Structures are given as structure tokens and as C-alpha cells.
Amino acid sequence: MAGSALWFFLLLAAALAGRATALWPWPQYIQTSDLRYPIFPHNFQFQYHVSSAAQPGCSVLDEAFQRYRDLLFGSDFWHRPDPAEKQHTLEINSLVIHVATPGCDQLPSLESAENYTLTINDEQNFLFSETVWGALRGLETFSQLVWRSPEGTDVMAYSKFNVFHWHMVDDPSFPYESFTFPELTRKGSYNPATHIYTAQDVKEVIEYARLRGIRVLVEFDTPGHTQSWGPGAPGLLTPCYSGSQPSGTFGPVNPILNSTYEFMSTFFLEVSSVFPDFYLHLGGDEVDFSCWKSNPDIQDFMKKKGFGNDFKKLESFYIQTLLDIVSAYGKGYVVWQEVFDNKVKVRPDTIIQVWREEAPVSYMKELELVTNASFRALLSAPWYLNHITYGPDWEKVYMVEPLAFDGTPEQKALVIGGEACMWGEYVDSTNLVPRLWPRAGAVAERLWSSKLVTNLDFASKRLADFRCELLRRGIQAQPLNVGYCEQEFEET
Amino acid sequence: MEQRGWGLPRLLGLLALLAVQVPRSSASSYMGLWPLPLSVEMSPRLLRLSPENFHIGHDSSSTAGPSCTILQEAFRRYYDYIFGFYKWHRGPAKSHAAPELEQLLVSVVLDSQCNAFPNVSSDESYSLLVKGPVAILKANRVWGVLRGLETFSQLIYQDSYGTFTINESNIVDSPRFPHRGILIDTARHYLPVKTILKTLDAMAFNKFNVLHWHIVDDQSFPYQSITFPQLSNKGSYSLSHVYTPNDVRIVIEYARLRGIRVIPEFDTPGHAQSWGKGQKDLLTPCYHGHTQSGTFGPINPILNTTYSFLSKFFNEISTVFPDHFIHLGGDEVEFQCWESNPDIQKFMQQKGFGTDFKKLEVFYIQKLFNIISTVNKGSIVWQEVFDNNVKLQPGVVVQVWKYGDYAKEQSRVTAEGFPVLLSAPWYLDYISYGQDWVKYYNVEPLDFDGLGQVLLVRDSGVVKMSEAHRMPTRD
Secondary structure (H helix, E strand, O other): OOOHHHHHHHHHHHHHHHOOOOOOOOOOOOOOOOOEOOOOOOOOOEEEOOOOOOOOOOOOHHHHHHHHHHHHHHOOOOOOOOOOOOOOOOEEEEEEEEEEOOOOOOOOOOOOOOEEEEEEEOEEEEEEEEOOHHHHHHHHHHHHOOOOOOOOOOHHHHHHOOOOEEEEOOOOOEEEEOOOOHHHHHHHHHHHOOOOOOOOHHHHHHHHHHOOEEEEEEEEEEEOHHHHHHOOOOOOEEEEEEEEEEEEEEEEEEEOOOOHHHHHHHHHHHHHHHOOOOOOOEEEEOOOOHHHHHHHHHHHHHHHOOOOOOOHHHHHHHHHHHHHHHOOOEEEEEEHHHHHHOOOOOOOOEEEEEEOOOOOOOOOHHHHHHOOOOEEEEEEEHEOOOOEEEOOOOEEEEEEEOOOOOOOHHHHHOOEEEEEOOOOOOOOOOHHHHHHHHHHHHHHHHHOOOOOOOHHHHHHHHHHHHHHHHHHHOOOOOOOOOOOOOOOOOOO | OOOHHHOOHHHHHHHHHHHOOOOOHHHHHHHOOOOOOEEEEEEEEEEEEOOOOEEEOOOOOOOOOOOHHHHHHHHHHHHHHHHHHHOOOOOOOOOOOOEEEEEEEEEEEOOOOOOOOOOOOOOOOOOEEEEEEEEEEEOHHHHHHHHHHHHHHHHHOOOOOOOOEEEEEEEOOOOOOOEEEEEOOOOOOOOOOHHHHHHHHHHHHHHHHHEEEEEOOOOOOOOOOOOOOOHHHHHOOOOOOOOOOHHHHHHHHHOOOOOOEEEEEEEEEOOOOOOOOOOOOOOOEEEOOOEEEEEEEEEEEOOOOHHHHHHHHHHHHHHOOOOOOEEOOOOOOOOOHHHHHHHHHEEEEOOOOOOOOOHHHHHHHHHHHHHHHHHOEEEEEEEEHHHHHOOOHHHHHEOOOOOOOOOHHHHHHHHOOOOOOOOHHHHHOEOOOOHHHHHHHHHOEEEEEEEEOOOOOOOOOOOOOOOOOOOOOOO
């Protein structure tokens, strides 16, 4: 397979030598000739195959057809191909979509099949997929194969990303509008009138994502990273002590009180009902033990429990109770690697997210350890895109091979994917889009395409073209290197 | 997410530091003042402004009046900045207890220079007295008025009822350095005109007063020359990635209305690959042994055609760009191509330059300087020109950009009596994670050895641009 993959690469490269196709990420298997078919906008339509499980009324695909029509034909004129090129008299006036299994009104899940086959030739223009989610991936690829002339936040779908990990709250603010604990938002948000996500906002995001085959994985990070929960939930956080007196500051969630677990129980009941994905991210990272250490009640508790001086055991105690609460609601969970590193006893179906580059071990070693313990893993450590530096850092991102650790094939199968992270300390709506794109594209290809697709020259040209395509689609993606796009981003 | 070492404690420390520096007064009224004026006296007494009532006008004693476009445009612009983007509250006008500020009167003291272009010695000083019912903005020239209007707009805020409020205050202000610029590079990436104009707006908000337009380079030549149209026809990224004469005019006038000079940089003899596309025989053909390799190097310094081209070209530039100065570049000249070229080797022998190609570079730059003098313009060059011992006329400005030991370079240049522009520690394109603005802020431009090198020469356009170890009043 490796041999033929290379051959197809060359064939396609030759075909594309004259014009660049912004095909990103690279499909698993692609065979192409230099035959070209014209598409006339007023003639073209997306169609459901008569025996497709998805039919008109399937909102995910109906909406997608509209969206891709706009993307393809939104601009007014149609680029005239070079008359010197071989041109076919047959035009493409439809793309027929056949989805094998129903599921149009459902949500995508971790197990959703996203494969598709796209066939364009003299006899047929046909997109076949197992599920509607695969059809979406195929439509995206189709749109990238069509050149058109020069005219969204759909950019994740353009790169075939399929999970939006929403790190919803943290120390500095609590923008999530809770209906069980409205005080959390009122006291914890930057501004409860303007800087909040209402229930309606959340619903809209989830549906917008669903129509693009994107899951929403929400994270409510505890017991650390919870300063903003304190004002709206008095007694939730641990009061720190200065000697024998409370210092006035607060630390992580207080793990020794029953009220804490009653609170979490009620809170996560709400979260489980609002967020339909099977998984919730429960955080568990960077728990600072100093406040716990200083608190006399906690010291007593540690003695009673026989934890000695090992606060990892206290952390473990908290997390285990929390995981039990969340499992009772029929949810699965993802946690940051500290939960694993600190030997918290978690269920075998827990997903561990590896984010630390060097400590306690290199991230490759961590993947090995996590999968060796039979847990599934998500890789983020080398993909912290908020860590900006001068130059083409996308190359380093692109060259990461998530399975390059010592392990059995079964172990490697436990690495279910990864996430590009854009933490928000220095990022807001002024710079989120340029900082994320097209660099995240490098991660997108690594997670979608074959492990053999690693040639930087091939990637560089294609990614630059893909970036221009993003610009054309209204995404303010920053440049990768010196150069230009036909249509530059213009200030309004 | 990751190590939070940078986060909250560091930020609190920083805020504590700032709090100490800022005099105690109405906290909100000190916020938003950027850059900090030379002297600010703020009283806690508040005045309110009503959008329907308030207006900016010319004092009767002013040397400028309604015919002064630069001020008329500014009055309109600043009214908009103050009132335009806020949420309007339609309350009864006089229900508030605080007295009203009804007017800002602008008074230009000396000949206004209303229709002039700003230059390096332009007087940007102003004084602003904010008291009810009429505030006074006084300046020697229109340039000071522009700076003062910006400061005035930064003093106004809306209280929690939405009332436009300002503290009674007295501000006297002038810049520490006369050349405060931003360099943009439209060769590596084309910047649409709108982007350049937006940059000029933001510059004015920050009281920057020079747009250093690095307009062409190796990668592309977007400047549409009237004398040599093929330069951009063949050298731009595409025919739409071009700055027409009209585009250039728009930028220059937009800048002028904000008191900003536009200094174009046409960087030679290196960084000129794109020039060769539309101008045959301008660049040096490189050689592989005895045959041409097909590639080209810096501008060919031995041909007469080179200098007749440059003469005509810079003649055009001198008419298109009104600023007295043109930036000639002169950085990073690579010698290998010159070395490889047999005609150049012969020339080197003839001239007695031996194998010292710096001498050839010097030869070129000196002829270029002569061309620039002929068109009565001043020159700015990158530091290599100084470092390579080019004979610089007095008044040539040297721009220090190499980071290693830049303070020493500043000493060396000023010791020879040349004005210096400092850029080395301020390469904002070198992004990094975190609050890098702090290290830019902490740069002290006069932190170099140069006792006794005070050069305050203000005649025939030669101006001091860096003072050596004289205690500026602001420290």
C-alpha cells in the first residue's frame, strides 16, 4: 500500500502542477487524472440517492447542501479554465449522495464512522458514506476539489475537525449560565449581562456544531482552576490558613465536606442534561496542594483517612467521588493526565488527555504509560497553539507522530486522537481566528490523513493554498510564509 | 492551562508597580492616557459633556480657522471618537449635578502650517486646560493640536449612568523624541490600502508620527512607477497587488491629516530581486565559473545604465513622496554574486578595490547619495552603510537594527555625529508567548555610552535624534 500511495501522490502532484488544489487534510486514498469537468452553478444540485437512508428532510445534509452551494457558487463569476488544458464536454450537474445508515437527527459520537467514498468520472458523480457525518466530510473534500473563482466559523469543518472541547470556566471567570446555581454566573462572570453563555447560546452552539458533524465536549475543571466558582458558591472552595488564622484567600474545591459533593452532584446533573455528548471533561489538572496543607480541618481529615502527608491521596479521594457522581448520570469522562499520574483510581473507560511536554515524563513516554495501563489517550502536549513563536512553527506541529512510542498495536489503538489547544490568557475575539488558523490545519491533517503523509514540501504548498481558500471563505487565517493570495483579507 | 507562573501573581505585581507610579486622583481618569503626557495635573472636580451641546472650535485669536482642513477634519473625527461609538443616553440635558463643559477652543499660536507636511522638526507641543465651561487647547502648530485632541479624547469617559465625564485638568505635553515610527513591509505581504489606513489611525491614537513604508523588496514590487511601469507589471505578486499613484496619494494625505510623515524605503543594492523582473540589466548576473548561472544578485554597481535608471527613478520618488527623507536601505548586501561576475572582478581591479567588496558597496552607495542630493532629499540608511565605512554626509540618519550590542552601535554612530534611529529591540514581528510588550516598554533608547555627545543641531534640517546621557526632563 505504501508503494501505491506514493505513486498516486506523484500522479496527483503532476496533475496539480499547473494549479494548486487546496486539498486539506489529505485523503487516505486519492486517484485522479487531469480530466476536468465544468460545473455550471445554475445547473448543479446536490441530490439524495433514491436508496439512501438520508432523504430530503435530513437537516444535517439539507443544511450542508445549502452551505456548500454558497461556498462553491457564492462568488459571482466562474473561473474559466485554460483552453490549452484537456477539457471534457461532459459537465457535472449533480452530486448524488448515498448514506447507508440512518441517523440524521442524532448527534455525532466518538464512535461515529466518518468514512466516505467520492467518485467523479464519466459515468457518475457519487458520494457514498456510512453515516451523515461521513457525507459531511465528503462534501468538504468535494468543495476543495472544485476550483472556483474568488467569495464563516465553519472553519473547523473545513479541516475535518470533529470535536469542540469547550473549556468553559476557570480561575478568572465563570461565564456559563447555570440554572441550578445562577449565583455562580452572577458573581463569577466578568460581566453577568454581557460576558455569559446562556442556555440558548449553548443550545445554538451544540446544534451549529452538530450540523457540521462536530461534537461539543464541555469541560468543568475541578478541583483546581476554580477560583471563579467561589464567589457564587460560598463554602465550596477551601479556605487557606496563615498559621492558625484563615488568610482570606481560597484554594481548590474543598474535598472534605459533604456539601461539596451535594453541590457537585446537583451541578453535574444540570451539566449532563445540557450537554448531550456522552463524554464530559472533568479537568483535574494542576491542583495546588499548599492551601489544603494549610487548612487544619483538612489536616484532621488526612489523619482520619490515614493519608499521612500525601495530598495526592486526597486529590484521588475527590476525583473518585466526582467520577462516581458523573458515571451515575450515564456519562463518560475525559480527564487531564495528572489524574492518571497521581494514581487516582479511575474506571477503565476513562480517557486521559496528555498535555505536559516534559514532566513528569516526555509526552511520548506518557502515551506509552497511559496506553500500557489500558486507558485511551488524547494527545495535546505538542499542539499548544497558544504558544506562539516566530517563524513557521506549523512544521513542528505537523511532524508530530502520535503513535511513535513503544507499544503493541493494541496499545496504539488506544490513542483515539488529539486536540489542538488555544488557551485564552492572551487570546480573545481580536486574535483567536488568525492565531488558530491555518496552524491548526497542521494538526487536522496529522489526525485525519495517513501516517505516511509527512512530506513538508508537499504539505507546505497545499497548506498555503488551503489558507488562501480559508481567506476566501471569510476566515481571517494568518500567512504561513512570504507570499500572497488572490483575494487578500480586507479591513471593513 | 499549563504552568501558570506567568499569570495572576505576576500581573498583580505589575499592577502594584503601576499603581505606585500614578499620582492619586480619580483612578478612572488616569486610565486610558497613553502615552502618558509630560505633565498632568488632574483635579477631582468633574465636568460633564452633552453630545448635543458640546463642540470643538477655533479660538478667535488662533492663527488657524475654518479654512484649515487638517483641523476641521480632526474636529469631526475626534467628536466621533468621543461620542460616536458610545451608547447614547437620551436623558434630560441638565439633570446632572456636575457643571457642563460646553466647548473646546483650539488656539494655534504661531503660523499654523496648516497646509504643510509634517517634518522631523515639527513642533508637536500643546497645552490643554480643561475647566468649565470652556476648555482651551493651545499649540504652536496644528501638529500640537492633533496630539492635544487625542489626549483630550482619552480623558473622557462615561460614568455608570452613561454621562460623558471629564476631570478638570491641566496638561502640558510635548514628545521626548521627534521621530516615532512604525515600519510596515508591503513586499513580503501585500497590505491592502484599507489596512494601511487603519494602521495610520492606530498610530495617531498612540501619537506615532512616522510611517516607514518598506514598500518593495526581493519578493515583490507593488509600487506602480509612472516612469518605469514594468517594475510593478512584472514585479508585483499580481496586477491587483499593486499601489497605484492614487493609492499612494491617499495614504500620504491620510497620514498628513494625522500629523504623520510617510517615509518610503526603496532598499538597494540588496533586497532588490523583484526589481530585476521589470528592469533588464539592473541586477548583477551571477556566474558559475565562466557561464551565467541564470540567477541574479544585488543591483549591478558597475554599469552606467544602473545610475541613469536610479537617477530617473529617484527623481520620480522625490516628487511622489513629499517628505524630505527617503530611506535607501543598504542592508544585508551579499557579495557572492558580485564576486562571481567577471566584469565586476575587472572593475574591482581597475578601481584598486582588491577583493574588498565593501569598497564596491561604498562606491555604489556614494553614487546613490549623490543622486539623492541632486533631488534635494535627505537619506536614511540601515546601519551596514555606516558599519562598512561609507562616507556619509552630515545629516544622514543611521537606523540601528541589529540586536547584538545595539547600544555599542548607538555609541559608535553618535560619536561620529550622525543621528540615530533605534529599531533593534523593537522588532515586533518577532512574536513570542506571553506579555512581550513589557520588554519593549523597558527599552531605554539612551542607555548607551556617550557622555559629551550632546548634539543639538537644528539648522539646515540636521536634527538631533538621540541625546547622549543628558537627563531628559521626563525620567
